[in-house]
Amino acid sequence: MPRTTGTTFSAQQLETRYRNSFGRAAGYLPKNRAALDAWLEDFSRGVHERRARNAIVRRRSVDDLARLIERDGIVRMYVSLMIDKANELHPDAKHRVNDIPDLLDHLDCIVTSTPEYHPQGDPDRNFFPLSSLFVYMMMTEPGYAVFRDQGFNRALLGILREWCAHLDSDDSQEVVNRTDGWLSPAAWDELGLDQFRIDPDDPHGGFPSYNAFFHRELKDDARPIDGDPNVVVSANDGRVVRIRRNIEHRDEQFWAKGQLYSLADMLDGSDLTDSFIGGDVFQSFLSGGDYHRWHAPVTGVVRSARVVEALMFTELEGVEEPNAGTQSQVYGASVNTRGLVFIEAPAPIGMVCVMPLGMTEISSVTLTVRPGDQVTKGDQLGYFSYGGSSMCLLFQKGAIGEFLVPDNTTGDMEKGDPIKVNAGIARTTGRA
Structure with a gap:
């Protein structure tokens, strides 16, 4: 695909670019781009509603990114252009990231979010909020540049670590349940959970956090080792x-x-x-x-x-x-x-x-x-x-x-x- 400057992709180019993106190819993003757009609008709507209620708390890691953008004019230019160019790719969205303060608010909300289980085929199934938030931004020329910038990358790493700390905490445990969560019958079948060490007597399977479930351990006999020395x-x-x-x-x-x-x-x-x-x-x-x-x-x-x-x-x-x-x-x-x-x-x-x-x-x-x-x-x-x-x-x-x-x-x-x-x-x- 040609590099973009002041122009936008055609509808077919955009669809092709999305279909062949790493996130979609890897299964991190919805197969249907319309489902991604619906998720982005819904998430942005929630962010804007929280801001209207003064309910967004600025997280330390997001504040670090804000300071970087404020003091580094080149990063600020790339991020602003990236947001503008991404919005040109889907101009009809009613709720979206509008500017840098809006991007920071979206990141503040993600840092304390926890992936919820949705069965296969559910249109709301989307476990990767940052990949979804960034997908259009990464398609733009300024997006390609800023996501490779070392300072921006370090600040983003801080945000990811703060989110990881949330997913390591008991605040994230509620999605690991046997009713409609990651231990539900649908998840059990999809993920083959009978192969893993799960406490049958604990409502959360013995997992104190979401990450504890994510890197769950196999049962001893689940993966036999090929003993041939060669x-x-x-x-x-x-x-x-x-x-x-x-x-x-x-x-x-x-x-x-x-x-x-x-x-x-x-x-x-x-x-x-x-x-x-x-x-x-x-x-x-x-x-x-x-x-x-x-x-x-x-x-x-x-x-x-x-x-x-x-x-x-x-x-x-x-x-x-x-x-x-x-x-x-x-x-x-x-x-x-x-x-x-x-x-x-x-x-x-x-x-x-x-x-x-x-x-x-x-x-x-x-x-x-x-x-x-x-x-x-x-x-x-x-x-x-x-x-x-x-x-x-x-x-x-x-x-x-x-x-x-x-x-x-x-x-x-x-x-x-x-x-x-x-x-x-x-x-x-x-x-x-």
Whole structure:
């Protein structure tokens, strides 16, 4: 899609851009754009009604963003233009974000909101308020720029952390109930909750908060570990996004459509980067309903473990092909907030990097291992709190003889082969 300046998208361009956006491709946004527009109008109406009653409380993190916008004229210009251009994309909306103070009020309301369960097919089903709030803004040229601005990104990270704190608190527990909430019969069937540790005697299932439910733990026998020493197992539940072999140290086109993986950018300049030149990348995607803890794909010693704080709400600019959502995930492997857990396994596997990627909403990556830890295949390494997420596994050249699941050649994330944590995804060469 061409970059926009003073013009708006045609109706068909807008529909195409929305259909191929990462949020819709990932299932974070409604399939039908009319449902998104209805949600945005309803949410904005509620914000405006609360403001009329002086019922909006300015949150500390939102106040930090307000101060950044006030003192940084470039950010202020981009945010103002972003809002104006986004409104040009849906000019008939009666309730919307009108200006910067209005955007701040919307963010104040989101910080204390909790995702409510709605069954599949319910037109009100929308679990990702920030993705919904930002979707039109991210389609504009100033939107592409401001969501990549480091200062704006840091301020947004503060807002996401404050929202995460709310979702970690007992104020968020009320949506985890057995009547119409996340433990209701419909949710139980949809999410396969019989596989998870849930207290049958507690009305909230033993979950003190929404996030406690979101990164709920599996029962011990729910994901048996493939015990073959020559088999590498999946670190997570999800679907295959892309498998690439013979990856390069640096690909200057990682940001472009059809891009490849760029090790130097993905691994944030790690001293271990050269270990993976010519090796393989296995990327998968976790939907909102998937199990959100991740485990060791191999047995070995953790040599390094850290989180790279980076971008969250960003996707490739100007992509309108049907596989745009997949392309944005590959791009996100080089620029998004991510964990880097390096595990040294016995030959022939050698060094493996487990890279959980935070995408949209919380982008919260929590590590539960430290350098020096001995891990056995299947041991927990960490988890995601609420939000979108992806996972890359990186292998050294010659470590993998064959992958046991097919590459996703469709470009459609929903059509990638399903994978389960602890199940085999690759076989080693078997040569030490």
